[in-house]
Amino acid sequence: MKFYLNGNWENRDQVTEVTNPYDNSIVDVVPKATEADIETALQSAVKGAASMAETTGYERFEILRRTADLIQQRSEDLAELLSKEEGKTLPESRLEVDRSVQTMELSGEEAKRISGEQLPLDGGKDVRNRLGFTLRVPCGVVVAISPFNFPLNLVCHKVGPALAAGNAVILKPASDTPLVSLEFVKILLEAGLPPLGIQCLTGSGAVIGGGLCADPRVRKITFTGSREVGEDICRVAGLKKVTMELGSNCPLIVLPDADLDAAAQAAAVSGYANAGQVCISTQRLIVADEIHEAMVDRLQTKIATVTAGNQLDATTTMGPMVRSSDAERVQNWISQAVDEGARLVCGGERDGAVMQATLLDHTTSAMKINREELFGPAVAVMKAKDVHEAIRLANDTEYGLSAGVFTQDIDAAMRFAREVQSGNIHINWSPFWRTDLMPYGGLKGSGMGKEGPKYAVEEMTETKAVVIHTK
Numbered sequence: 001m002k003f004y005l006n007g008n009w010e011n012r013d014q015v016t017e018v019t020n021p022y023d024n025s026i027v028d029v030v031p032k033a034t035e036a037d038i039e040t041a042l043q044s045a046v047k048g049a050a051s052m053a054e055t056t057g058y059e060r061f062e063i064l065r066r067t068a069d070l071i072q073q074r075s076e077d078l079a080e081l082l083s084k085e086e087g088k089t090l091p092e093s094r095l096e097v098d099r100s101v102q103t104m105e106l107s108g109e110e111a112k113r114i115s116g117e118q119l120p121l122d123g124g125k126d127v128r129n130r131l132g133f134t135l136r137v138p139c140g141v142v143v144a145i146s147p148f149n150f151p152l153n154l155v156c157h158k159v160g161p162a163l164a165a166g167n168a169v170i171l172k173p174a175s176d177t178p179l180v181s182l183e184f185v186k187i188l189l190e191a192g193l194p195p196l197g198i199q200c201l202t203g204s205g206a207v208i209g210g211g212l213c214a215d216p217r218v219r220k221i222t223f224t225g226s227r228e229v230g231e232d233i234c235r236v237a238g239l240k241k242v243t244m245e246l247g248s249n250c251p252l253i254v255l256p257d258a259d260l261d262a263a264a265q266a267a268a269v270s271g272y273a274n275a276g277q278v279c280i281s282t283q284r285l286i287v288a289d290e291i292h293e294a295m296v297d298r299l300q301t302k303i304a305t306v307t308a309g310n311q312l313d314a315t316t317t318m319g320p321m322v323r324s325s326d327a328e329r330v331q332n333w334i335s336q337a338v339d340e341g342a343r344l345v346c347g348g349e350r351d352g353a354v355m356q357a358t359l360l361d362h363t364t365s366a367m368k369i370n371r372e373e374l375f376g377p378a379v380a381v382m383k384a385k386d387v388h389e390a391i392r393l394a395n396d397t398e399y400g401l402s403a404g405v406f407t408q409d410i411d412a413a414m415r416f417a418r419e420v421q422s423g424n425i426h427i428n429w430s431p432f433w434r435t436d437l438m439p440y441g442g443l444k445g446s447g448m449g450k451e452g453p454k455y456a457v458e459e460m461t462e463t464k465a466v467v468i469h470t471k
Helices: 035-053 057-073 075-086 090-111 153-164 179-190 205-213 227-237 260-276 289-303 324-339 387-395 410-419 453-459
Strands: 003-005 008-010 015-019 026-031 130-138 141-145 168-172 198-200 220-224 241-245 251-254 284-288 343-346 358-361 378-384 402-406 424-427 461-469
Touching (some): 003 179, 035 205, 057 153, 075 179, 090 453, 141 153, 153 168, 153 179, 153 453, 179 198, 227 241, 241 453, 260 289, 284 387, 289 358, 324 343, 324 358, 387 410, 410 424
Parallel strands (some): 141 220, 220 241, 251 284, 358 378
Antiparallel strands (some): 003 198, 015 026
């Protein structure tokens, strides 16, 4: 498959193989962009930004509306391609494609709602005969760097709002999962996007991302990925607007009065969806002492129904991880936790990139599996004597993306909402929940800025203050 640059689909001599993580079969190859391609993309995007700025909000709405319709029409083909390159099961891929339709619909609607406000200049001194208002204008060139785990919907969350706001976009899809992103670019162009409104470069993230993020012609960067890479981007970005959606190790608290069956079901769904490769997966399960054994027993029963294997097989409920090396890393973290005193309740085995759903009990906050982002199919259980200790354990991390609690105690729930340091708070559900219109983003090491089309459009625009001075 070719990449899209300066209004053309192009090949290069050097390519990257995109493989199915289950059996390492080659799905397709993509070109490796060069430093010269980066410069071409920047020059083209500057021209594209001027072209996009001339479009009306309604014209951009029509493009994004048609894009949503085309994604819907091709949903099964997109889902199959997504499963082949990423490793998630077909039902999971179909859900992602369906969400992508909504993300583009919402982005299109927001294109019609970009507005400023009248300034209350009368509240200042010496303001007679003056009228003030604000204008929201596009940033210009937006660099969008997307992750492998949601290679269509998270691309839509970046590209949709950026185009809705009237920007041009340079898209860098994840090296492991670029194919569905390239198909998305084809759909955008078919829907009527100006040819220079988007560029899409494939290849090394270190080469492409670094070169784009440091360039002063780029005004806005939106990135989803690891905290380490996010910090590197911020160091080279300089005076640019940035949205950083970074990692986490999300906690789920279960208090004594919780519905344990509902909590166990939520933990099972949220811990192992997409083989645990979701920023808001439940990684740390913090359970009150008196219900600890009952909760672990219920969760173990739920995990027993998880079938890991070929993501294209209808009987599989959890596909492989995106790389065998990642599955090996997860297995090593599990072994390290066991060596430090954790009890392996179930799982812990792998075959290539297929990692079994794993449950660890009697873990501590000092263990690596509770300190860092695992990004794999394992849940680590810790005990807490009361809600105060549970909240302390939940906050004992550098991250703060999403957190959940199960309780019928409204006072405990509200204390959790106020005191847990997380950008998304869920009461009587797990951290693993997002609808595409909500504001979504983290605190602390989990990043800055918000996604969700309404909120992302605000991030993708800049504000001018205009004052009319009359006689």
